[in-house]
Amino acid sequence: MDAVIRSNTMGEFDLIAHYFTRPVQRAALGVGDDCALLVPTPGMQLAVSSDMLVEGRHFFANTNPERLGHKALAVNLSDLAACGARPLACTLALSLPCIDAAWLDPFARGLLALADAHGCELIGGDTTQGPLNICITVLGEVPAGQALLRSGARVGDDIYASGTLGDARLALEALQGRITLAAPALASARQRLEAPTPRVALGQALRAIARSAIDVSDGLLGDLGHILRASGVGACVDISKTINLIAVSAEDIKATGQFGTELLPQCTLAGGDDYELLFTAAPTQRSAVAAAAQASNTPVARIGQIEAAPGLRLINAHGQQVVQRYASFDHFA
C-alpha cells in the first residue's frame, strides 16, 4: 500500500476495486493479490514493454481523460506491435493528485475500451498519491524467434512506413499557438495526437515478412536511425514519398509560423508521437507486405532503401540529395 489517497467516500483500495478490477479473462490471477499470475503459451516468448506518461511533459494538464487513458495504453501496445507480438495483459502504475470521479471514470473507460479491443487484460498495478503520472507495462507473446527487431535490416531492403505521419506534431504546434490550422483539420490532427492507433494487427501480420521494425514515437528519421545503428547499415529515404503521408492538407494550414515551407517535411520526418510502424523487408516480399497491409486494414508506403554506406541520406523526387537536417524529438536534448 502506498501514500494513501482519500476522497470523502473512497480510499485507495476502493478506487482500485471500483475502477480497475474486473473478472479475470485469460490470466490465472488478476488484480487483488501481491502478484498477478499469467500462464505463458508453450512455444511463445513473452514480449514486455513499459511507457510512462508525465503531465506537462507528455500531455497537457487539461487533456481529455478518456483520450489520455486510451493513449497511455496505445503507446505501449505500439511497442508490442513493433515486435510483432500479440497483446496479453497490462499493469497500470498510477500516481494521482486526488480521487476525482469526473477524471477517473473517463480515464478508466478510455483505457479499458482499448484494452478490450486488443484482448489486453489489466491484471495489476500500483496506485499512489502524487503528481499525475501514468506508467503502463504491457505483456504480449510472439512465437519464439519470430519477434521483429531493430537489428534485422539488410542491405537492399525496402523501407516502409504505415498509416500517416506528422499530424500529431501539427496538432501540438497548433495547440501551442505556433501555427494555425482550420478547425476540422485541427480536430483530426488532435485525434492523432491524443488518441493514436497502435498498429497491432499489422505488426503481427509482418512476422516472417519484415526483417526489422520499430514504432515511430520520436519521429521517422530518428527512429529509422535506431534501425540503422542496430543493424549496422545506412539508408536512403525519398522525402517526396513521405511528404504525402501527412493527413492534414496544405490548404488547411492557415499560418505556418516560423516554419514556412519546412513545416510539412519537419512534421512528417521528425514530428514524433505518430505510433506508426517503420519496417524493412526484402524487395522479394513486396506482394507479401501488400497482403499484410490489406489483411490488417492498414496502409503502408514504401519510402526508401537500406544501403551499405552508413548514415541516412535524403533525396527528392528527382533523386537529388537534400541537405536540410531534421531533428527528431529527444527529451533531454
Ligand code: ADP
Ligand atoms: P502491494 O502493496 O502488495 O504491492 P497494492 O496494495 O499496491 O499491493 O495493490 C493491491 C492490488 O491492486 C494488487 O493486486 C495490485 O496489482 C492492484 N493494483 C493496484 N493499483 C492498480 C491499478 N492502478 N490498476 C490495476 N491494479 C492495481
Ligand code: MG
Ligand atoms: Mg503496490
